[in-house]
Amino acid sequence: MPAKDLRSAPLGVFDSGVGGLTVVRALRELLPGESIIYLGDTARVPYGSKSPDTIRRYAVEDTQFLTRLGVKAVVAACNTATAHALQLLQSTFRVPVIGVLEPGVEATLADPACQRVGIIGTEGTIRSSAYQYSLAMRRPDLRIHAAATPLLVPFIEEGWTEHPALKAVLRDYLKPLLDKGVDTLVLACTHYPLLIPVLKKMLGGKIRLVDSASTCAAHVRSLLDSHDLRRAAKSKPSLEIYLTDLSEKAEVMVRRFLGDDAGKVKMAVL
Numbered sequence: 001m002p003a004k005d006l007r008s009a010p011l012g013v014f015d016s017g018v019g020g021l022t023v024v025r026a027l028r029e030l031l032p033g034e035s036i037i038y039l040g041d042t043a044r045v046p047y048g049s050k051s052p053d054t055i056r057r058y059a060v061e062d063t064q065f066l067t068r069l070g071v072k073a074v075v076a077a078c079n080t081a082t083a084h085a086l087q088l089l090q091s092t093f094r095v096p097v098i099g100v101l102e103p104g105v106e107a108t109l110a111d112p113a114c115q116r117v118g119i120i121g122t123e124g125t126i127r128s129s130a131y132q133y134s135l136a137m138r139r140p141d142l143r144i145h146a147a148a149t150p151l152l153v154p155f156i157e158e159g160w161t162e163h164p165a166l167k168a169v170l171r172d173y174l175k176p177l178l179d180k181g182v183d184t185l186v187l188a189c190t191h192y193p194l195l196i197p198v199l200k201k202m203l204g205g206k207i208r209l210v211d212s213a214s215t216c217a218a219h220v221r222s223l224l225d226s227h228d229l230r231r232a233a234k235s236k237p238s239l240e241i242y243l244t245d246l247s248e249k250a251e252v253m254v255r256r257f258l259g260d261d262a263g264k265v266k267m268a269v270l
């Protein structure tokens with residue numbers, strides 16, 4: 001049985017920026033009793049256009065920051081960091097580390113009828129082929145079409161999720177995938193759940209959208225249960241948000257994701 005203080009320790013979640021708060025939102029829904037420390041590396045975002053070595057270095061530094069604060073498990077909420085660094089993190093740190101890729105793949109394959117899968121994500125995520133590989137390993141018959149969609153994150157960060165310019169960019173990005181007749185679209189980026197309303201309108205419900213945030217939260221719950229790590233305390237769990245750069249814009253984004261629950265956002269020095 002783990003030490004009592006380990007059970008009451010917080011979960012650590014990191015992302016290159018504030019997009020990973022979509023995972024925090026899902027975690028709080030599924031595991032309302034858990035305390036969470038979130039680290040957003042807003043000083044160095046985006047990770048999606050960086051080289052694999054740099055992404056790995058950043059991911060290790062992010063995880064170090066969280067483990068120094070005594071978290072009991074780490075969630076790499078960033079798809080780009082997961083795609084390039086998950087194995088490294090799992091072999092480097094003693095606490096369990098969970099990424100968003102496996103949950104995303106699992107959610108994709110949950111519908112056995114899916115035949116043609118489209119994946120959209122950052123350049124780093126798509127170039128790593130991690131999603132493509134993982135899907136193909138489990139379902140070799142699957143047709144997989146991936147597209148890097150680097151302009152989407154800046155639009156979302158700007159709050160332009162319904163803007164005509166975003167819709168034009170989305171149409172352009174999605175055309176090759178739609179031409180291939182994809183029946184499922186994997187949103188392989190922390191930010192993309194915020195596009196679900198506009199995507200639903202554009203695609204008219206014909207294509208299943210896969211967002212890994214809720215499946216990731218379900219993975220975390222099973223991990224906590226299997227390690228007997230659920231927080232038992234009845235007191236209110238805490239939520240601490242750290243950012244490596246504290247701009248007004250980032251704080252606005254935090255509130256957009258979490259509402260007023262976010263509390264005071266703190267500065268992280270890695």
Ligand code: DGL
Nearest residue numbers: 016046047048079080190
């Ligand atoms: N968090 C990144 C991801 O999920 C998106 C933003 C970035 O490029 O850093 O891939």
